Amino acid sequence: MFEFRLGVDDLATTWFAHSPLQETVLSLRARRSAARYPEQQAWIAGWQSRYETLDTELLESLIAPVGFVPDFLTPRPVGPRPDFSTELGRLARTPAEVVRADVIAAYRSDGGVLPPVLARLVDDPAALTARVAEALEAYWTRCLAPVWWPRARSVLEADIAHRGRMLSERGAEGLFAGLDDRLSWQAGVLRLDDPHPAVRAVGASVDVAGRGLVLIPTLFGLGAQTDITQVGPPLICYPARGRATMGEGLTGAHRGAPGGPLAALIGAPRARLLALLETPASTTELAHRLGVTPGAVSRHLGALTAAGLLDRSRYGRSVLYRRSRLGDELAGGRS
Template sequence: MPYHLLFGESDPLRIRFAVSPLWETQSAVRVLARPRQQGYHLPWLRRIAGAARELDLAPLQLLMPERGHSPDFLYPPPLGPAAAFEEELAAVRAVDPALVGPDLARALACTPGAAGSAEGRRLLKDPAASVVRLAELLRSAWEALVAPEWPRLRALLEADVAYHSRRLAEGGLERLLGELHPSFSWDAEAGVLEVGAYRGEHVRALDGQGLVLMPSVFIWPEVISGFDEPWQPTVVYPVRGIGGLWTESRERTPEALARLLGPVRADVLCALDEPMGTTALAHRLGRAPSSVSAHLSVLRDAGLLTSRRYGHQVLYERTPLGIAVSQPDVD
């Protein structure tokens, strides 16, 4: 059944995007237990297979039912547009203890027998201790499964945010919501966003809080909402470009362009097929960030790139001139 998000007069002006390493971590843990979600991620699964075997993720996965509620306190909407993992984990640790027990019980009730299992009883017996334990499991999962791939994941997520931010600026809220996901239905007259979902019916009035839109790599093919008070209204949707996420970059720098700009600078220009920050681009090219940063500055000064700040980072993308000269037929 669908989610219904009710917009007030000011809420369309308070739409923002966010990227969350904590959300990607819990979603990665979920993928390990969901074979139907693994198709796009097989290269990643092969890489992390050994590390995953060293982790006991059963307590986390017990709180991830196939259908129904997952604890909001454990992976809440992000604090800002680009919060660090440690910042988000600190927010989990600082959760109001009064919220934890009912949230755990609600999640466990969605899986038959979970609440009565030994692990379920342990989680419910001491909610405060469960928060500490679950937070440490999330940290271990982050370090083993997600952090080594985070530059690649963040680059894709930030490219999605840059793209949809432009679409919002160009066509307004109706165009944006019409493109984010096929399950979205926007009634502008009533101010209602209907999100087709798989986990029950949910109605939430935004009440001036606006809406956070968050792309996710590991959530595919689902859309998630349903965050209750006191959490920020949020919709999580599958990121664009997931099909090529784990594909290694091929040689694509035209020879003539390499002769004109130099091979490294030409590689930098051609690799920017999506907006990207210095660290992610350096990771993609296998070069030092300081070297990539210097080349980005030269390309920007030459009018081939433009840059804008997103959170703590600067994202670079090609200008129309940069696109034209980086095409394969330039030589």
């Protein structure tokens, strides 16, 4: 179990971020565990031929058998929306002794042995870091950045917008309680209880002590997790809401519009949008999920917002829409 002790000032400096580098690294889990990440498999199939041209031996060694990754691969974001190149630059500057220690710690905690490629390079951390940075940059550029990341980013930003709403409505206790079942909050202590014996064995008690706790949604977590070593500033990654929607729009299975009285009242396209917007989403994401143009979606969103059925909020460069309380009542949902 990990325990994070937060004072009042620490709560005031708890913040959210998403990380393109973290998602790049953790996406390799979905290749190994297809059954655990079914929503990602159509994406993976789509870029398979490009992936096979990469340094796959190294990329696939970065995920230890039960899913651990060396901590240096997922540095804590320095801002809420870092760009990939900035994060990769920080990774490339990781001190050699940290790289070596993190690789060994990840596999030791996992109970596995180093794969041949890591065994050859672990005693030359500078060469290992350079090769990792090159492999991740190629993977990002050829497979993830063109189409997958814009979609993934909209899901992550929608999650963060939702968490902000929960914090304003329910306070810190309600926020932490809603992040993941592994997390619990009591008397200034946030506990992360992972059921895996290897994780419990490396548990720690952490004083946030003015360093700020960052909360990071991910599409590739089966539960909340944190750094193995706890050397750097504290962070917790947790499964993002809406991650299952990553599979929508790729097979056409979700493009139909609901029928019934609501569709008769406001039209099938608007009824479909209202059904989708139980969780926040951007115009671009909705267009992708429905297989239509952003312009077509935008016109319907404007009408639904003007009718008081949707709320809109800005997060960074994105405008996110979500059903209002009136929209919830009309759609038969819950607030």
